[in-house]
Amino acid sequence: MINRQPFFDSKFDTKKNCQELANNIMPVDFDDYSDSYQELLNGTIWLSGEKADYFFDYKLNCIKRWILKNDQAVTILDFGCGIGKLAALIAQAYPQSTIYGYDASSKSIETAIGSLGQLKNLVFLNQLPTTQCFDLIIVANVFHHIKQEDRKQILLHLRSILKPDGTITVFEHNPFNPITVHTVKTCPFDAGVELIRLGQFVKLATRCDLRVCMERYIVFFPKFLRFFRVIETFLGFLPLGAQYMISLRKISKLTVYGSRPVN
Numbered sequence: 552m553i554n555r556q557p558f559f560d561s562k563f564d565t566k567k568n569c570q571e572l573a574n575n576i577m578p579v580d581f582d583d584y585s586d587s588y589q590e591l592l593n594g595t596i597w598l599s600g601e602k603a604d605y606f607f608d609y610k611l612n613c614i615k616r617w618i619l620k621n622d623q624a625v626t627i628l629d630f631g632c633g634i635g636k637l638a639a640l641i642a643q644a645y646p647q648s649t650i651y652g653y654d655a656s657s658k659s660i661e662t663a664i665g666s667l668g669q670l671k672n673l674v675f676l677n678q679l680p681t682t683q684c685f686d687l688i689i690v691a692n693v694f695h696h697i698k699q700e701d702r703k704q705i706l707l708h709l710r711s712i713l714k715p716d717g718t719i720t721v722f723e724h725n726p727f728n729p730i731t732v733h734t735v736k737t738c739p740f741d742a743g744v745e746l747i748r749l750g751q752f753v754k755l756a757t758r759c760d761l762r763v764c765m766e767r768y769i770v771f772f773p774k775f776l777r778f779f780r781v782i783e784t785f786l787g788f789l790p791l792g793a794q795y796m797i798s799l800r801k802i803s804k805l806t807v808y809g810s811r812p813v814n
């Protein structure tokens with residue numbers, strides 16, 4: 552585990568970890584891209600007219616608008632944080648919270664620590680805890696890198712480390728958007744990935760006993776149409792956005808006469 556400050560107390564059981572699982576699962580090794588990630592991303596998203604930072608800011612704004620409205624002392628995991636760009640923005644936007652960035656790529660984590668190590672409420676890990684300790688888990692553009700047959704296992708693992716009333720928020724590419732499909736096809740670190748439709752994600756969530764509490768398409772207009780961006784928040788139902796976001800909560804067990812939970 553790589554962390555800059557003592558934060559894992561006894562409630563974190565580090566005997567089991569997700570690293571082994573992650574190594575078996577990724578078709579692309581992001582260790583090869585840790586130095587060039589942002590540069591490559593900037594090169595492949597040119598059709599949008601924007602740089603990678605636009606998309607990180609966009610996600611942060613989605614989190615502020617729909618997920619975490621106020622700065623509260625909560626514990627947030629950015630699962631598959633890559634080189635930590637989004638995690639850092641979240642840490643700056645929510646100074647009372649503690650943000651943990653985890654990625655299966657240890658080189659990406661090293662890069663993240665090297666460039667963002669000064670943020671006091673941001674901690675990078677190369678191992679996941681195994682107890683229910685997170686209020687919010689963000690998973691940004693990670694699931695399409697996980698093989699279809701392994702997605703349920705990963706989502707169940709994330710569910711298992713979420714607090715009972717916590718939320719998992721997933722951002723994913725929308726395969727209905729032709730610009731997204733073209734971008735993914737030309738992106739070197741997207742080689743061999745399989746995009747996931749929002750409907751497929753809803754089904755996956757249901758299979759993992761997770762309730763969908765919010766789903767919407769996002770990122771509709773490229774830069775040359777930026778004047779229309781003011782109406783984007785009203786278009787969430789339209790399956791044309793370049794990406795989508797979906798928020799999930801644990802399905803609470805019904806209690807009969809206040810006694811035992813019903814399974």
Ligand SMILES: C[S@@+](CC[C@H](N)C(=O)[O-])C[C@H]1O[C@@H](n2cnc3c(N)ncnc32)[C@H](O)[C@@H]1O
Pocket residue numbers: 572573574576577581630631632633634636637653654655656659690691692693696697705
């Ligand atoms: C496209 S990058 C996205 C990085 C970051 N979330 C962002 O938005 O820039 C996908 C990341 O997911 C990570 N990843 C893929 N499978 C993973 C797994 N099973 N466990 C943890 N990280 C994983 C990769 O190492 C990579 O850094």
